[in-house]
Amino acid sequence: MRKAKLYILNGLIVSCVSLILRFAGMAYNVYISGKLGAEGMGMLSLISTVYGLAVTFATSGINLTCTRLVADALALSTPREARRSLAGCMIYSLVFGLFSASLLFSLSSFLGEHVLSNRQSVLCLRALCPALPVSALTACLSGYFTATRRVYKTALSSIMEQCLKMLFTVFLFSQLLSRGMGVEAVM
Numbered sequence: 001m002r003k004a005k006l007y008i009l010n011g012l013i014v015s016c017v018s019l020i021l022r023f024a025g026m027a028y029n030v031y032i033s034g035k036l037g038a039e040g041m042g043m044l045s046l047i048s049t050v051y052g053l054a055v056t057f058a059t060s061g062i063n064l065t066c067t068r069l070v071a072d073a074l075a076l077s078t079p080r081e082a083r084r085s086l087a088g089c090m091i092y093s094l095v096f097g098l099f100s101a102s103l104l105f106s107l108s109s110f111l112g113e114h115v116l117s118n119r120q121s122v123l124c125l126r127a128l129c130p131a132l133p134v135s136a137l138t139a140c141l142s143g144y145f146t147a148t149r150r151v152y153k154t155a156l157s158s159i160m161e162q163c164l165k166m167l168f169t170v171f172l173f174s175q176l177l178s179r180g181m182g183v184e185a186v187m
Contacts, residue, residue: 010151017155021162028166035173046116050104051128058100058132059139062093066143074147086144093140097133105129 033041066089073082104111105126112122138161145154 006149010149013152013155017158021158024162024166028162028169032169043116043118043121046118047121047124047128050111050116050125054100054104054128054132055135057103058097058136059093060096060136062089062096062136063139063143063146065089065092066140067147070144070147082147086140089140089143090137093136094133097136100136101129101132104132 032044036044066086069085069089070082073079073085108122108125108129112125113119138157142154142157145151145157
């Protein structure tokens with residue numbers, strides 16, 4: 001009975017956090033849309049697509065891999081093996097995160113000028129590179145917390161990640177726009 005309650009509680013946590021993040025994301029998009037306008041939102045959409053591909057490469061299935069390896073080790077009652085699996089997954093995610101960041105950085109000129117047809121997007125793509133190793137490590141830790149049935153920690157880290165992203169963006173826009181730089185300087 002205790003496991004059933006734990007599954008229901010974890011399901012409720014994930015559902016509530018998902019709803020909260022969706023509403024926060026909607027409010028965030030309304031704010032960004034008001035600051036960037038239609039053209040800026042179009043460029044943001046294109047940049048986000050390229051960044052999404054880079055994140056997919058950076059994370060490379062590490063969430064599921066870490067979940068599986070750690071859960072298997074814990075099922076066999078070998079916590080030492082679970083720690084070793086986590087360490088290996090963190091190294092893997094850091095390597096892929098750094099590689100994808102360097103790949104995006106080196107290809108940003110080509111992608112910005114030839115694929116997106118906008119030279120201003122090159123700076124934005126390069127600015128997103130440091131987030132790739134962090135995203136990979138976050139995906140790895142998320143897999144670990146899922147395997148250890150600590151979904152609330154994954155939920156809290158998702159909330160913190162989204163809040164920090166939103167606050168950083170609001171801060172960045174307020175700084176750039178208060179200096180008289182137009183939105184075109186951001187894009």
